[in-house]
Amino acid sequence: MNRPEVLQALQSSGVVPVVRSKSAQSAQTAVDWLMDAGFAVFEIPLTTPGALELIWRLSRMEGVIAGAGTDLSGGDARACIDAGAMFVVCPGIVPQVPALCNAGGVACV
Numbered sequence: 001m002n003r004p005e006v007l008q009a010l011q012s013s014g015v016v017p018v019v020r021s022k023s024a025q026s027a028q029t030a031v032d033w034l035m036d037a038g039f040a041v042f043e044i045p046l047t048t049p050g051a052l053e054l055i056w057r058l059s060r061m062e063g064v065i066a067g068a069g070t071d072l073s074g075g076d077a078r079a080c081i082d083a084g085a086m087f088v089v090c091p092g093i094v095p096q097v098p099a100l101c102n103a104g105g106v107a108c109v
Contacts, residue, residue: 001065006086006107009065013041018069024050031058043089045069046076052083059084067109074100081106 001009010016017034019042021027027048034042040063044051047070058066067087068080074096077088081104089109090097101108 001086003105003107006065009041010067010087010107010109013039015039016041016043016067018043018045019048019054020045021048024048024054027051027054035064041065041067043067043069043087046071046080052079055080055083055085059086067107071097073097077101078104 017039019027019030021030031042042058044055044066046068055066055068058064065086066084067089068085069089071077071080071088071090072094077097077100080088081100085106087107087109088097088101098108
């Protein structure tokens with residue numbers, strides 16, 4: 001999926017669940033419940049334990065759009081892109097992140 005398609009999916013989804021949890025298991029459980037409810041777009045904050053692994057798993061599922069949130073550095077963004085994130089969310093201005101997202105072909109929010 002390319003950047004314009006990801007951005008369109010973000011917009012048309014209406015709601016993008018942010019799965020923030022204190023454990024990797026509870027994050028996975030929340031994603032499972034949300035998928036059962038019909039959600040297919042997820043933001044997984046890096047503050048969630050096991051976030052990169054969850055992003056990696058979700059990004060390999062057909063019809064699911066996995067993004068990464070709370071990216072605070074270029075290193076965070078690179079790790080998320082490498083894990084398969086289709087969009088990256090920064091809580092503020094992080095100068096390196098847009099260039100890394102552009103180079104990686106992912107949307108930067």
